Structures are given as structure tokens and as C-alpha cells.
Amino acid sequence: MRTRQQFNCDMKKLEIVLLCATVSLWKPHGVCGECVAETLSEFDAGFCHGGLEVIYPELTIGVCRIIPREQRDKISGEWGPPQVQLTHAEEGKTYALMMVDPDAPSRCNPTQAHWRHWLVADIVGSDLKNGDFKGSVLSEYRRPTPPKNTGLHRYQFMLFEQPADKPLGLSQEESSSLGKWDTEAFMKRFGLGTPLAAVQFLTQNPKD
Template sequence: MSLSKKLKLRKAKERDYTLVDLERALKNAKGNDLKYYEILTKGIVPDVVDDVEHNVTGLFVKYPNANSLLGNELSPTETADEPDCMWSIKEEKEDESWFTISMTDPDAPSRESPKFREWQHWLVVNIPGMKIHEGEHLTEYFGPSPPKGTGLHRYVFLLFEQPGKIKFNEPFKGVSDMAERKSFKTSAFMKKYKLGKPIAGNYFVAKSAK
């Protein structure tokens, strides 16, 4: 589905957004007209997944005072709270569609030495339509906290369409479960639950403020 099509993203907290909004913001941020697929895969393949769907669409990630724009730099302070996420979905399929959204850091503890790749920041499964708050939170949101002196880290959001509602056999990870978050493998999780390639994605970068 082309970013140039005016496909309406469903309800946000404050206002409605469209994929055209995201396309415009991406062009302003990047200064070019590269296709979304090309920009996204350059930033996350093969460190997070081997590939995404070639007709991948925009995943709008909105924080209270900032947006993720395919590689723009945000601060840990700006991204401390769980974001709003929106994506394109056919209205007639909304009541019968289930999704998984994940956020990971493939650069833990640093991009030069990512021995903890990937650090899991957020994982919500069995999302009905676009109602993330009604999904099953397997990993509670924990904002970026890159160690001092480790440079920029990528924070990758991926959206998967599930074949239906799935029974996920995974332990819950709260904000205090730090050790359990390291060395998560998105690609292995995809294969385990037969999720297929990501249908939407986004990412930003951040570094320690210290």
C-alpha cells in the first residue's frame, strides 16, 4: 500500500493523522524521496529482521512532544512514556484483525559491541484492530536508557499482522525485569508464532544525555 495514498489512520488521542502526514514529515526530515521500504530496511536489516514486506506501510509513532521519523534523533526524556502508535487498516477488517507490535534496541550495550542484541523495550500482542490498550502486554514499556559513552542506539518498532488470536507462551516482563529483556530475538519470535514479515515499521535513534 503506497504512502502516497491518503489512507486514514484511525483514532489518536488528540487528533487524526494520515499516512500523508508521515510521508511529508519523512521527506522533510530526510531531504529526499526514497521509498519507505528502502529507508526502513537500511536502518534495521539484518540486525533485527532479514526483511520486511515490500509494500510495508508507515507506522506512526507519536510521543507527547516528538515523533519517530525513520532514524531521527530523539532524547531519552522525550521517549520516556509509552507512545501512541497508528497504522493503516481497512475499516471493514478492523474487528477481525489482530496485531503484534514490538520495540527493541539492537545496539545493546553499543552498536560496536552489541552482545545483548536485542534489548526488549516493549511487546504487545493480540491487539484487536488498533486498540493497543486492549492488547496483551507481554513486556511493559521501558523507555530508552542507553549507557553513557555508547553513542547512538536504534530503537526499532515493528508491526506484525497475526493470522488470528494467538496463545503466546511468554513470561510477562515488568519495568523491574531488566536482565530478562536482553538478547531477545525478533526473528526467532516471528518464526515461533508464524507472524510473517513485518507489515509496518519505524525507528529513531537516541544516546545518553549524561
Template sequence: MKLLKAVILMLGLTGMVAGRLSKNGDRMCVYRVLSRGDALFCKGNLHVIYPEIGDVDCMYIPECNNFRRKISIWDKPSIKYSLASENKKYILVMVDPDAPSRNYPKNRYWRHWLIANISGASLKTGNIRGDELTGSWSISDFIKHFHLGTSVASSQFLTQNYHDF
């Protein structure tokens, strides 16, 4: 079963190429972009970067080098948004829209990471600083409650839960 993770960047009130082969460790990795249906969140040139794998923006996490297991234990990724306005504040939300699995999404939109009050300048560099929040929640209720409007950039990537059979 596959897990889908979405990263959404919102304007608050207050690469890799498909088919590219990359040598990492002992195995060749094939990077594939998400299918049209899975790429619904992808817009606005938002980059989600893990040190060992690179930019996972709108792609499947490759099966090579145990990346699908490692991504569940790695530290937070670097997030870059080159179109950020330096004088504005942003909110970063990383959710799993079909947790714990696509076949049983009882924890839909599980929040992995939420940071508020991020300066546009820090988003441009990928050095995210802000107020980090935790817990499960409803993303649509959060957007409505704080009158956040529409997202300005978003991305998602797909991986497989290595515990699923």
C-alpha cells in the same frame, strides 16, 4: 554513541519532515530523517508519537530541549497504523537492535515493549490495547516459533544514550 530503537508491527495469528524546524520550549529543533542504512526497518506508514516531540517515525531524535535524555524516561508512545485492517489482530514489538550501544551490542534486540492481540481498530486510533508482555528475548526466534510471517509495517528512530561519552 547512538542507540537505535525499532518498532515492528506484525500481523499475528490470533509527521515530521526532514529539515523541519519546530519551536519547542526555548530552543529550535531540527528534525532529520534516518540515513539509508539506519532506515532499514522503516516501511508501512507506522507512526510512533511522543507528546512533547511528535512523530519520531524514521528520524533522529533532535538534540534540543533535552529530548535524547527525556525519551529514555517518558511513558510509552502512542502508536498509529492507519492501514490496519479493523477485523484483524496485531502484535507490536519495540526493540533496541544494538543495546546497550552500537559499539557493544551484547543485548541485541533488547525488548522494550511487546503487546499482542491488538485490534486493528485500536491501531488506527492509536489507543493500543492488548496483552502486554515483558523480558529479553530473540525477535527472530519469537517470529519463527509463533509462525508470524513477515512484518506488515515497521519504523525506527535513533537517539543517543545520554550516559555514553
């Protein structure tokens, strides 16, 4: 009997075949061993909402997108934590930000999802509005570094309104590992609810 993961991968292969047959300009990368056009799917594009902007030195990400090949070296090896801005953030509120990779080690085999790349709490609304916040760093920023031959990875930024009566923190078990982070359990534990705003970019190993 096929597992749900096998079924999902088979469906992905079918999508890939159709995509490669209909898109004339494509560049191959591995997903379940097949070729894929570097075109954002409707599913991936639909993740972004709320006007959140992630700002790197030469790149502003305000909508879901794929990182251009010429900038993958920089985002993986040079650029540090981006500025994050929400122009309509409320000055009297406090926010929390998480960045995760749900495709670790690959989208077809995400056994290490979610991989935690950044977690910041106690972000003051006025600072978030200006795109220059400090906050309490609960998990240091780690650059997107997808393994070779694993295709495109999604890197998701999610912003939450932080309840005033619940200081955020990682458990000892969560702090001991970046992989297999149960984001839903974390959100539920602190009453974060659904993200107020979210944005994601896709990139892959620069040497692929």
C-alpha cells in the same frame, strides 16, 4: 584471522571517516571510538515502511529519524509508552507490536541484542487504526536509556499481523531476561512472518 564483527567494525570506521570528511556540520559521538555525523544513513532510513506512527507527547515518529538533543532527556526519563497508530489497519484483524534495541550495549558490540523494550499482543485493528490500543502487554514498556559513551542506539518498532489460532506468550527463559532476546525465533514460533510495518528512531545518552 579477523572475525566478521571486526570486519564490520572496520567498515564502519571507514564509513565514519568518509562521513566526517564530507559533512561540514557534525556533532561527535562514539562509535568504535570514532566521530560520526548525526545524519541518518541510507541503511537506517531504509528500515521504515508501512506507515506506522509512534506518537510521544511532543514528538511524532512516522519515518526513521534521530531524536533531537533537546528531547533526549524527555524520551529517556519522562515520557511513558507512546501511542502507536496505523491508519490503514484492518478492523477485523489482530496485531502484535514489539520494540527492541539491536544495539545493546553498543552498536559496535551488540552482545545483548536484541534488548526487549516493549511487547504487546492482541491489538484490535480498529483500536490500532485510531492510535489508542490496549492489547495484552507481554513485556512492559521500558524507556530508551542508552548507556553513556555508547553512541546512537536504534529503537525499532515492528508491527505484525497476529495469527488467530496462536496466542502469543514469552517462555520462562525469555521472561527472565530482557537482553539477548532472539526475535527471529519468537517470530518463527508464532508464525508472525515479516513485519507489516516498522519504524525506528535513534538516540543516545542525554549526557553524552
